[in-house]
Amino acid sequence: MAAVRKLQLCAVSPTGKHSASVIFLHGSGDTGQGVRAWVRDVMVPDLAFTHIRVIYPTAPARPYTPMRGALSNVWFDRHKISRDCPEHLESIDAMCSTLGTIIQDEVNAGVPKHRMIIGGFSMGGAMALHLACRFHPDVAGVFALSSFLNKDSVAFQAVEDRARAGLSLPELFQCHGTSDDLVLHQWGQDTSTLLKKVGMSTTFHSFPGLYHQLCQPEMELLHSWIFSRLPPIAS
Template identity: 50%
Template structure:
């Protein structure tokens, strides 16, 4: 299934040497995710980094009774206990891989690309970085999750990819215990990274969270000598 509209925040230098892909949560869009981030931290253009905000396809979503929604993949239920919907995960994995290949063809190598997202978008980022497209510079997952017997755990191919996770302590949609369990299972598989609990935070983005994320992004994707 094809992706929806793709938004891009271009680098301010003449050349781009790195890229970041932001994947929105269920029911949102790339534009909505971008607007949310701008509302919290303002403009964030980088001298050497392109930022991409794709939109998920419109597909039937089982937790909404089969109604159409902008979701990356289907889910049998919003709980870690159910199996993953492998068919739609595989389908969207191919679409994300095409997007990544387009970025690589533009001149940015895979090891200079970070992928990440919020909630369901973070889950897809984990599948993309650790299963579908090993070799990213890093992956981030905000208020996010993997199901109990996720294919990521059994098919992990990129344990050296750095991981950044942040999660609200008051999240009722995706409890922080779910996010912490995901992080623990990945670290058991030798993934290295950090998990940041967010006090007084529900299933949402916070300004301080984004400031920490962008600090990590800039540390992971520093400018090259050719960027100067």
């Protein structure tokens, strides 16, 4: 079996004792450093905590079909940008395995999975949903910003199977701007509706006039939600 490739990371360390972790995945064509800088510009003072480490990995460059095979920093390949086409499961599952090493590194550092949240922007949010719903459903939560899953995503079936078996599922926090391109807001809202229908606890926030981008009110809501899911541990 080929060795799992280590990803480049940048991180914001807690100012106090590290007792929880957030993994924040960038959108297609970006980097961990890029989305970290974007968050810092949008969020005042920052998406930072006294007890939570926020990790920003960078996806490796790979040929990306919607760009006619040009190299791009993407978490997985797509046949095309559409919710109606099949998912590129080979690349999705391979990246879930790679990102799983980051989760394991945090476990090795003493942070249990129920003290972790996985999320991301755009493609990063879709990647986070696959990672949390299918492979690491014991994390505390998952967030998806300006993101959607394909209509027949295997993640929906994974959630439904766990719900029917009475097994725990992470809570979903989702945000989307109403002015996003190509009806992406509707696709994001449909993702939230379908996940709720099959048994997941979901929250969906719409931001009027927001395009495919982050904004301060959205990040403030995310900060509060993360803190509620991963509160400090009493000493």
